[in-house]
Amino acid sequence: MSDTIKFTIDGKECTGKKGQLLVDAAAENGVYIPVLCHWKDVKPAGSCRICTVKVNNRYVTACTLPIDENCGDVENNTPELQDIRKAIVEMLFVEGNHFCPACEKSGDCDLQALGYKYQMMVPRFPYAFERRELDAKSPKIFLEKNRCIFCKRCIRMIKDEKGRSYFAFKGRGKHLEISMDEKLAANISDELAQEAMDICPVGAILKKEVGFINPIGKRKYDNEPIGSDIEKSK
Amino acid sequence: MEEKIKSIIKTSGNSPDRLMDILLSVQKEFRCVPEEAVSLIASALGISEADVNQTKTFYHFFSSKPVGKYAVYLNNAAVSGMMGMAEVADEFEKQAGIKFGETTPDGLISLDYTACIGMSDQEPAALINSVVFTELTREKVKEIVAGMKEGKTVESMVPEYGDGNNAHPLVKSMVKNNIRKAGPVCLGDYDAGKTLSKALSMNPKDVISEVQKSNLRGRGGAGFPTGLKWLFCSQESGERYVICNADEGEPGTFKDRVLLTERAKMIFEGMTIAGWAIGAKEGIVYLRYEYDYLLKFLNSILDEMREKNMLGKNIMGKGFDYDIRIQSGAGAYVCGEESALIESTEGKRGEPRNRPPFPTQSGYNEKPTIINNVETFCSAVKIVEKGGEWFSNMGTEESSGTKLLSISGDCKQPGVYEVEWGMTIKEMLDMVDATDVQAVQVAGPSGVCVPPSQFSRKIAIEDLATGGSMIVVGKQRDLIKDIVLNFMEFFEDESCGSCITCRSFNMILRRMVEKIVEGRGIKPDLDNMVQWGEIMRNTSRCGLGQTSANPVSTTISNFRELYESKVKDVDFQSDFDMKKAIIESCEAVGRPPVVHE
Amino acid sequence: MSKPIIATASLAGCFGCHMSLLDIDDRILKLIELVEFNKSPIDDIKTFTKQCDIGLIEGGCCNTENIEVLKEFRKHCKILISVGECAIMGGLPAMRNGIPVKECLDEAYLDGPTVGENKEKIMPNDEELPIITDKVYPLHEIVKVDYYLPGCPPSADLLWEALVALVTGKELEIPYELIKFD
C-alpha cells in the first residue's frame, strides 16, 4: 500500500502523505484553508473552528483531520463555508473587545486579516462589551485578555524547562479567560516572552517595552490578504 | 492547613492525574480550595498553579471562597421550575436572609443554584452538603433552615428514607426509586455473578459476538452499536480500559441513578464482562458529583465483590485480573461527553477532545478505552446470560431490547419505566397518566420538542432517539419561557467554552429567546436564530454544541405560531432603552433621569 | 436632475473621519460638482433645511445628544452610513464599555491621576449638558444603518470610491488595501 493519498479540494487535484493533517497537506498543494489555532507540528486544539471544511459532505476541521483514503472530495471555498467562516470571525470580534486602532498587533493580526479577507464591514451579531482585564504583573509580558481568542497556542507551546505551562484557561463557557501563572511569568526569559508574542495570532500577548515596530504599509497584511503566500506557492 | 493538604495529596496519590480527587477532598475539608492549597498542590504535583486553577475553575462544585457550613444547591432545571422551585427558592432566601449566590455573614449557609441533579421525578430538589432533599415546599424549607440554625447535622434533617437501597445504612437517603415498570432486562430478576461466571468460561471473542448479535446500541444517547465498539477496542494492542459513564447529566434523566441504587452489582458485573471481552485490567466508573451520596455504598459493593472474588486477582479462579475504581466528577454536564469524561478522569478540565482518534483507539491515558452508559453495561449482562437473540427479539428492527425511560413533568406517574423500544409517545402518555399535554421534550434539552400532532411517533433510535429523558409539558406552561429559555440558560452555563461557536452562540441564542419572551423580538430574529443555530451545529466540536440549538430550532419549527404571536412583524427595531441607558449616570452625578424626546 | 444631497455629523468621534473626507484632495472639487451638502460641519449648516439623500455619520453614541442627532439624521436621510470604527463599534470611546459609568466618572472627575483640585467633589451636572449613556453604542444598535465604511479613519480613497459608487449607482468594488480597521 502506498503512503501517498490523492484527494481534491474544490476540484483541484492534490496529493499528501497518509496521516498528514488536511490543513498542512492543502498548504503544500497551494490551497489556503484559514486557521487561527493551528500551529504546524503541535498537537491540534481544534478550537477556533475557522478551518471547517466539508469532506464527503460532512463538516470537519481541517486542522484535526489526518488524511487517508476516505478523504475524497474536500470543499473549502464554497459560499456556504465562506459565510460560516465570516460568521466565526464576526463572532470573535463581538465576543472580545477588539479596538484595532489602538492595538499593537494591528496589521500583523491574523483575526483582523481574516476580517479583511472576508470583507467584514460590521458583525451580524450584537457586541458583548464584557469587561475583561489586562494582566501586567509579569515584568516581560502584557496579557491583554480583551483580545484573546482562546486558540490555546500559548497553553500548548509555552512551557518551562520542567514542562510546566505559563498559560492556562480559567473558568468555562462564557466565563472562559486566559490566565498567566504569576510565579512562573515573573521569571520568564526574553526569548520565551518573544516566542509567546509571536505565536499569539492576535494582540493578546505583548512583550513589554516594544511595539508598533513596523510602520503602516509595511505590516504583514497591509497589502496582501492572509494566505496569499500559500496560494502563490503553487 | 499545610499538613492537612499535604496528607490529602499523599492519600489521593501524588500525581497530576489524581488532581480531581485532591481538589474534591480539599473542597470537602475547607469548604473551598484556597490559594494556599493551589500553591501546595502545584508544587507537589510539579505543575503550574495556573494549571491547578484551570481544573479547579472548570467545575461547579469547586469554589475559591468558602461555601456555607450548610451549602445549599437548589436544582434550577426546567422540571424543578415546573414543580414550584421559585417558591422554594424564595423561602430559602427569606429564611436564610440572603440571596442565591450569597453566603450568610457568619458563614453558616450558602445558597446556590445547580443544574439538574437527577431527581426530576421528585422535584423541587436540592443538595445540601451532598445530601439530597426532594419534593421541597415552603414548609420543609422552614424546617430545614431552622435545623441549620440549631446546628443539626444535615443527615439528621432527612425526614424519612426512600425505598430499596435508598434506606441502606450507607445511603440513608430520602430519594425514591419510583420504579413504575420493571422490564426483563435491567430491572427484572438478577442473580449476581451468574453471568460473569458464564462469560469467563467463554472465549472473549464469543462474548463480543453475542453482544453484536443482540444489536445492543449505546443507552447514553448516541446509540452506537456496543458490540462493534468492544470489537474495535479488542483489536487494539496493549493496555486497555473500561469506563462506565455514570455522569447522567442530561436534564430529565434519572434512570442511571436508580440502576446505581438497585443494580450496582449488575453494572460492575457488566463492566467486568466487558473487561474480559476487550482484554482490560481496570475499569473506572465516572460518577457525577450529584450522586456522591451513593459513593460509600457503591464502594462497599465493590469491596463485597472483591471478597467474593468477582473482582480482583484471578476472578472466579479463571485467571482473570480486573478491578474497578470510582472517579467522582465535580459538576460539569459536558463531562458526560466521553472524551471530556476521560480528560476529567485524568485530572484536567473537562474539555472534549478532537476526533479522530476515538477513545477506542486512544482514550484514558492515551490507551484504547471503551466507554459505555450504566444501562448499556446492565443490558450486556442480560445479553450474555440469555443470548443475543433473546434480546434482539424485543424492541424494533433497529432498536433492540428494552429502554429505561425517566419520565417527569406534568404527569401523574413520574418515574422510571423499562419498556420495549417502539412505544409511541401517545402510548407513553397514557402509561404515565398525562392529560392536556402541550408537548413532550424527548431526550432532554439536546433532544426534540415534540408537538401533539407527532404523538404517534415511536420511541426508537430510528425515530425519536433518547437516552431516556422524557419531559411532559402541560398546556398550562409557557413553552418558550419555562422550557426553551431554561434549556438555553443551561447550555450557556455548561458549554466548556473551547469552541467559539458553542461558547458564544449559546449566549446569543439565550439572549434572543429572552428578548422574545420580554416582547421585544421581531420576525427576522426567528430566521436568524435558526440560521445561527445551524452554524453552531455544523461547526462545534462535540455533541453539546452540535445539539444545543435544538431547544430553539425544534420549537421554532414545531411551535412557530407561539413565536409569531410574540414577535413584531417589522424589519428593524432598536433594542435601545433610553431610560435604562441613563439611569446610572444620572444617579452618579445626582441629576433627575429625564430626557426630552 | 438635481444633485444628491449629503449631510454629515460627528458624534462621539474625533473628527478624523471628516478629516479623511477632506483628504480626498482635489477630488473635493469633483465632489462639489456631484453633490450638494446640507447639515454638516463642512459647510457649517447647523440644522437640516431639507430632506437629504445620504447621511454620513462618524462616531458612536455616548450621550443623549448623540442619540437625538442620530435619530434626526435617520429621519432626514434616505441612506444612512456608519463611517469609521467609532460609528460601527463604538471605537476607542467604547473602551469604557463594560466598566460601570460611576467608576468612569469617579476616575475622570474625582480619583484619576489627572484630576486637579476638586475639593468639593463636583461632577459636571448642568441641565444644558447631555447625559452620558451607560455605554457607547454603535449606531446600528439605535437606528437602522444602511452601509458601513470601516477604518480609523476610513481612507480618503475608500470614502471617495464609496460616495462615487453610491451617487452614480455603480457597483462598489473595494480593493483589498482599502478595507482596514485601523
Ligand SMILES: Cc1cc2nc3c(=O)[nH]c(=O)nc-3n(C[C@H](O)[C@H](O)[C@H](O)COP(=O)(O)O)c2cc1C
Ligand atoms: C454533552 C454530552 C453529555 C453526555 N452525557 C452523557 C451522560 O451523562 N451519560 C452517558 O451515558 N452518556 C452521555 N453522553 C454520551 C457519551 O458521549 C457517550 O456517547 C456514551 O457514554 C457512550 O456510551 P453508550 O454507547 O453506552 O451510550 C453525553 C454526550 C454529550 C455530547
Ligand code: SF4
Ligand atoms: S487583536 Fe487583532 S482584531 Fe483584536 S484589536 Fe488587535 S488587531 Fe484588532
Ligand code: SF4
Ligand atoms: S493569549 Fe493568544 S495565544 Fe494564548 S490563547 Fe489567547 S489568543 Fe491564543
Ligand code: SF4
Ligand atoms: S461544542 Fe461546546 S462543549 Fe463541546 S467542545 Fe465545543 S465548546 Fe466545548
Ligand code: FES
Ligand atoms: S485552525 Fe482548525 S480549529 Fe482552529
